[in-house]
Amino acid sequence: xxxxxxxxxxxxxxxxxxxxxxxxxxxxxxxxxxxxxxxxxxxxxxxxxxxxxxxxxxxxxxxxxxxxxxxxxxxxxxxxxxxxxxxxxxxxxxxxxxxxxxxxxxxxxxxxxxxxxxxxxxxxxxxxxxxxxxxxxxx
Amino acid sequence: xxxxxxxxxxxxxxxxxxxxxxxxxxxxxxxxxxxxxxxxxxxxxxxxxxxxxxxxxxxxxxxxxxxxxxxxxxxxxxxxxxxxxxxxxxxxxxxxxxxxxxxxxxxxxxxxxxxxxxxxxxxxxxxxxxxxxxxxxxxxxxxxxxxxxxxxxxxxxxxxxxxxxxxxxxxxxxxxxxxxxxxxxxxxxxxxxxxxxxxxxxxxxxxxxxxxxxxxxxxxxxxxxxxxxxxxxxxxxxxxxxxxxxxxxxxxxxxxxxxxxxxxxxxxxxxxxxxxxxxxxxxxxxxxxxxxxxxxxxxxxxxxxxxxxxxxxxxxxxxxxxx
Numbered sequence: 001x002x003x004x005x006x007x008x009x010x011x012x013x014x015x016x017x018x019x020x021x022x023x024x025x026x027x028x029x030x031x032x033x034x035x036x037x038x039x040x041x042x043x044x045x046x047x048x049x050x051x052x053x054x055x056x057x058x059x060x061x062x063x064x065x066x067x068x069x070x071x072x073x074x075x076x077x078x079x080x081x082x083x084x085x086x087x088x089x090x091x092x093x094x095x096x097x098x099x100x101x102x103x104x105x106x107x108x109x110x111x112x113x114x115x116x117x118x119x120x121x122x123x124x125x126x127x128x129x130x131x132x133x134x135x136x137x138x139x
Numbered sequence: 140x141x142x143x144x145x146x147x148x149x150x151x152x153x154x155x156x157x158x159x160x161x162x163x164x165x166x167x168x169x170x171x172x173x174x175x176x177x178x179x180x181x182x183x184x185x186x187x188x189x190x191x192x193x194x195x196x197x198x199x200x201x202x203x204x205x206x207x208x209x210x211x212x213x214x215x216x217x218x219x220x221x222x223x224x225x226x227x228x229x230x231x232x233x234x235x236x237x238x239x240x241x242x243x244x245x246x247x248x249x250x251x252x253x254x255x256x257x258x259x260x261x262x263x264x265x266x267x268x269x270x271x272x273x274x275x276x277x278x279x280x281x282x283x284x285x286x287x288x289x290x291x292x293x294x295x296x297x298x299x300x301x302x303x304x305x306x307x308x309x310x311x312x313x314x315x316x317x318x319x320x321x322x323x324x325x326x327x328x329x330x331x332x333x334x335x336x337x338x339x340x341x342x343x344x345x346x347x348x349x350x351x352x353x354x355x356x357x358x359x360x361x362x363x364x365x366x367x368x369x370x371x372x373x374x375x376x377x378x379x380x381x382x383x384x385x386x387x388x389x390x391x392x393x394x395x396x397x398x399x400x401x402x403x404x405x406x407x408x409x410x411x412x413x414x415x416x417x418x419x420x421x422x423x424x425x426x427x428x429x430x431x432x433x434x435x436x437x438x439x440x441x442x443x444x445x446x447x448x449x450x451x452x453x454x455x456x457x458x459x460x461x462x
Binding site: 070071078084085088089090092093094097098101102104113114115116117 | 211212213214217254277278279295297301303304305309310313314340344353354355356358359360
């Protein structure tokens with residue numbers, strides 16, 4: 001998902017340098033930074049918006065983790081990261097649907113069945129929740 | 140490998156249900172292809188597989204990608220079920236001896252546009268690959284693979300003791316069809332209601348998996364599964380174990396013209412502990428035929444490379460719809 005902000009730029013006109021990944025074993029390469037050109041022509045350094053996905057609030061991610069832990073009966077101390085895949089945690093199809101239903105109730109949203117296939121990790125669930133919550137508030 | 144493999148004790152099974160005498164010969168007992176009318180249902184119980192050597196043998200037949208997926212699972216039990224599921228699929232399909240070059244390791248798989256796995260015969264056939272269909276389902280305590288010839292199949296298994304975190308009727312109202320909600324709501328005993336819910340869930344899952352579309356592309360609200368007596372009239376889902384329901388039918392509620400009479404269902408109870416639902420497309424000849432035709436089922440419990448056992452009677456109790 002691309003981040004869309006009011007000051008985002010057309011890629012053609014921006015100086016686009018990519019933040020490099022550290023590659024083990026190789027000599028460290030260039031450290032680069034993204035520069036974007038705003039509509040007004042002034043470059044803006046959007047260091048906080050590097051990520052291409054709209055990242056959900058930490059509280060949302062936390063809430064999702066709680067619901068997932070409860071559904072899958074995971075011990076409280078179990079390690080759940082936003083990238084944790086439900087299937088890798090042992091969720092079967094009934095668990096996933098139950099998780100979606102719990103999220104709907106918790107956040108007051110409605111998830112179309114078609115979207116449920118896109119909810120495979122905590123992060124994806126949180127992102128979708130925020131999108132739907134925002135849509136609700138705009139309606 | 141994963142830690143438990145080092146801790147597990149070595150056990151050697153010399154049961155000879157299918158004359159597989161030697162553990163070290165590692166032979167997969169070949170099996171004849173099912174006929175068009177038949178469904179083969181294979182299952183494995185993870186608790187019965189304890190040998191570290193055997194588990195390593197299973198790991199060896201997986202593709203690199205499958206191995207990665209197995210190792211990504213959190214915890215030893217989940218790694219083990221994931222491993223057994225892939226090993227079950229590969230060894231089962233390889234048994235059908237369609238082509239001498241097919242071995243469990245050489246099989247390739249791909250997914251259809253909705254993500255349903257199918258065999259990719261490209262390595263072994265230029266054209267006219269064998270029309271072998273399969274589908275798997277697993278719970279932590281039982282992993283199953285259904286196989287058919289020339290007809291899409293979907294299966295789903297659930298532990299009978301499984302509970303839902305959400306209230307059953309709330310869940311049903313959210314996801315099931317109105318008729319199904321009705322049939323669940325008239326059950327007063329919560330335990331029976333829970334069991335009937337699980338039966339419905341597995342049947343609905345089996346159907347969307349047979350369709351090849353899964354839950355997302357075939358919303359559960361748009362079709363109704365119901366039980367029907369053999370002769371005439373309709374029967375609501377009944378918790379009564381003496382239910383005379385003899386067939387399971389599906390009706391599409393969003394499009395009445397959608398053909399649904401071409402799907403055949405069976406519901407089993409395995410080893411008293413699991414429900415297994417099977418959905419298969421009817422053979423052309425039977426679609427035209429009158430009324431219901433029970434599914435011809437062969438149920439086998441297996442530990443690949445070790446033993447296979449034909450299962451019948453109370454260990455593979457047909458609740459509805461199968462022979």
